[in-house]
Amino acid sequence: MTAEIISGTQISKTILAEIKDEVEKMKAKHGKVPGLATILVGKNPASVSYVTLKVKTALSVGFNEIQDDQPEDIPEADLLALIDKYNKDPDIHGILVQLPLPGHIDEKKVINAISPDKDVDAFHPVNVGRLMICCDKARFLPCTPAGIQELIVRSGIQTCGAEVVVVGRSNIVGKPIAMMMAQKSICANATVTVVHTRTKNLAEHCKRADILIVAAGVPGLVKPEWIKPGATVIDVGVNRVGVNETTGKAILKGDVDFDAARKIAGKITPVPGGVGPMTIAMLMKNTLKSAQYVLGDL
C-alpha cells in the first residue's frame, strides 16, 4: 500500500483563492481591505523564511500588509509600544508577532499585549479560553491547528468517533488541536489521546490512531511500525536538519519517517508542502474574519 499524499500546497491554494474573492467583495462593498501587521524581531533564519512567506501571501490575496522588522535588541517596552500602536490603528485587523522572541523579551507579556480582537494567532488567553468553551465568539482558531483540521475535513477523512492521537503538548499545536478534535462538531467528535515525552509506550498509543497528529519537533521520531495500516498521518514537524550545498537552502524534515510511513499509512502529509502552507492560509483566514467582523459582515 502506498499512502495518498495530502497536499497542503494544493489545499491552501484553494483556500487562498476563496479568501481573495472575499477581499474583492469587501473592497467593492466597503472600499476597505483587511490589514495585517507582521512583526519580526531579529533574524532567526526559520522565522525570516516563514514571515517572508506570510507577507508574500498577504499581498497576493489583496491585504494591506505592514511588514515591521525590528532589531534583535529592541527593548521589550518598545515592542509593547509598537503593539499598542497597531492595537489602536483602525486599518489593522490582525497583529502577528513571530515567535520565538529573543531571551530578553517576555513572550507572555507580548502575547497579552495584543488586543484579543486582533490576535490572529489566537495565542491570547482570552482566545485560548474561547476555544476551550467553544463559544461563538471564538472568531480566531490558532493557525496550525485550524490548518490541520481543514486538511482533514477537505480530504474527506471521517473524524466522528475516530481515535486521534496527538504527539506533543505545546500551546501552539498539541494542546489546541487536541481540544478542537474533541469538540462537539461535525469537523471533530473524535476520541483524543495526547502523548508526550513522559508517556509510557509511545508506540502503543500511536498504533491505535486512526488519525495520528505529530507535533513533537523531533525529526523522524515516528517509525513505520508505530502506524496502524491505513491510518491518516499528519506531520506538523518542520525540522531544519542541514543545508543543501548547491542551493544553500535549508533541508527540511518532518517528525515522521516519511518514506517508510508512506508504505503503511492510508493518507499522509509531506514536509515541506503539508501543514506549513496551511498555517499561512489560516492566518489569512483569521485576518479576513477579523476585518469582516469589524465591518459588520460576520
Ligand code: L34
Ligand atoms: N506568532 N509564531 C507565531 N505564529 C505562528 O503561526 C508561528 N508559526 C510557527 C513558528 N512561530 C510562529 C509558524 O508560522 C511555525 N510556523 C510555520 C509557518 C509556515 C511554515 C512552517 C512553519 C511553512 O510554510 N513551511 C513550509 C516550508 C517553508 C520553508 O521552506 O522554510 C512547508 O512547506 O512546510
